Amino acid sequence: MSEQPGPAAADVIVLGAGMAGLVAAVRLAEAGLRVVTVAKGYGSLRLAPATIDILGYAPGRVDSPAQALPGFAAAHPEHPYALISPAVLADSVQWLKEHVGTYAYAGDSSVNMLLPTALGVPRPSAVVPETMAGGDVRSLGPVLIAGFGVLKDFHPALAAENLQAATAAYGRTIEARPVLLNVPADGQADVGALALARRFEDAAFRGGVAAELRQAVRDEEAVGLPAVLGMDQARSVWTELQQAAGRPVFEIPTAVPPSVPGMRLARALQDRLRRAGGRVMLGAEATGPELRDGKLAGVRIRSAARVTPRACRWVVLATGGLASGGIEVDVSGTVSERALALPVQAPGPDQAGFGPGYLGDHPMETAGLRVDGSLRPVGPDGEPVYENVYAAGAVIGGARPWREKSGDGISLSTGYLAAEAILKEAG
């Protein structure tokens, strides 16, 4: 076949299918552009709890991300949030809420809720699935934390005890007690969260759980359950269980992958992408830019048996950071960007060793691309490397998402903004 790419089969090639890539791809495809998403595998969104953490700690706990962000951005000029206006952030949150199908979300960027983790620790998050919002400890009364004997990834006694202790430390103790429900294990020694979620789509199974819950719950209690209440019909499973149990029910994300809520959100966005005519090349990998006269005319993509240049007008680079392989460190400490070989802002090899403490800050945490105001990766001179490449999500450097609890907000807002920049150019 021809070595040169012919007329573009795609307007936009999106590299990566995590939160940032999916948001950009859906937005562009729904605007009528021809979008091809190239995904080495299923994106990491399926491992995430599906809450949209915008800014949780800076470094003290943040009550209102919207209020904290201007000051945070001013203090961190290299942070991706320095490029995201409050309006873009709010628009991107609103956009997401309108694109998750029946898996409805609650909250906005003005207030952080405090949701219990599987360990019972209240965790700040701003925009969360409605199935989880009832766990907000700021308004939670007495609670029954229910688990399943066959689900070893969630221990209600541990969650309840910690929740009570942690909220006591906040000055408003929540009475929490555990219960283990007995669901049939079908001969299996243990059942994963995913298998349980699939079983919850079965009405008879749900009915059995609801009956047990009614027995266990007291009049004044809400019920916290691991986030296994259904997969494709999660919202109706949750609604029905609340009615059957006669008490408010909320989900708590399990700590061990796969994440059922993450799968729900990923599937909802993938569904939108497919219905908008977006294409996905699964298992394919970008191996470099396809240049014509020094300009990016496409992306070289490895499929089975060969690498093929694929033409496009724009690229959204959403391959993730160090954890996802979008940014790579080799044994010499050299840091590189894998898909398009863009220049990376990273500590030098002398700084790249271990930090002083196991959980201390590490210079490598902020490694990633530097971008201009429209999210185009720039070189050392501060100028865009390519006019038509936009970065989104964790591939952009400058953030410490796991410390800040900012990763979802960064991915959502930069994915949204990258699409917006392309839509402006497309006219």
Add this chain to the structure above:
Amino acid sequence: MTAEPEFDLIRDSLDHCVKCTICESACPVAAVTPLFPGPKYVGPQAERFRGAGPSVDASLDYCSSCGICTLACPQGVHVAEINSRARAVMKQQKGMPLRDQLIARPPLQGKLGTPVAPLANFVLSNRFARLVAEKTLGIHRNAPVPRFAGRTFRSWARRQPAPATTGTRRVAYFHGCSTNYFEPGLGRKAVAVLAHNGCRVVLPRQECCGLPLQSNGIFDAARSYVRRLVAGLVPYARQGYTIVATSTSCGLMLKREAIEILGVEDDDLRVVSGQTYDICEFLAELHQAGELKTDFRPVPLTVTYHAPCQQQGHNIGKPALDLLGLIPGLTVIELDRTCCGIAGTYGLKREKYDIAMQVGSGLFGDIRAAQPDLAVCDSETCRWQITHGTGWTSVHPVEVLYRAYGLS
């Protein structure tokens, strides 16, 4: 075998596994049966315990080899390939059922059945004969088996005059066993569509690619099959012919699986592999190069499109959708299911038939709900399974193109 470098690269990829379980969340078999504990468990995890001793876990045999685990893995672990190889070792240790030896050899079936097609078809559709086959061989009585065409694709092709096309694009058509023995009409249509687009099509000498042997764990025979096929194709590949396949799984055998699963390492295979295209991939690239004819007549039909697991293994997306999208009047509904369940010969087996039908149930439900005129799908065994599971007629995308071009 162990000295072959690509082999080690495949196995060593298990060190990239971070236990994220994305493969488990993607596996269509583990979703419907506790008999298969999932690709991570039997793959990168159990593989560490496999060595010179006996095989560690019989549940491995319930993997259908659909390959979605490898596609879904964001870390590049070759989960499906590791599992296929481990299963071959396990079946060698535990003994190979006669059934697996038989169903893994389409040329044998074809050569026996073709001359006596009416009788063979009668036997295959006879309930009593199928019951006997289930009891004696373990081939499920209801499993979808194809009908012998009686006249092979090659015997039709031999009687055709040399094509009058003046095209410069040279194509060597790899039709595979199923087109030859069971669906010769697909081969005729594929040749017509290629010729219509200015391709000079030749038919190299060819036999089975060895995929059914490979997926049943009979690796030595599979290697000799694929080497023989490559020997027939490589003279054309070296002359610059593009090798175009209508059987998407057999094309994938040449592109990837012979190297990554069977560990066949030679220059001839590399040359053939790099020149092999799935027919929809080939036509879609012609279109991108501005060289595909688009003189389509309106086809006022509604079709569903299911991309089979083996088609997804090409990592090329779904070029059939781009092609079908060019046809005026045609409404295409893209289905979002991983696998129809049959996975080649998996769903034929007595102990796996119900699992395969459960895997396919979502797809069957989608097709019934869509009420299409045709259910389009690239892979032959999947088409047979779809028809078996839904009653709907299932065709290859090229058959729709053939109709839209008004060829006959």
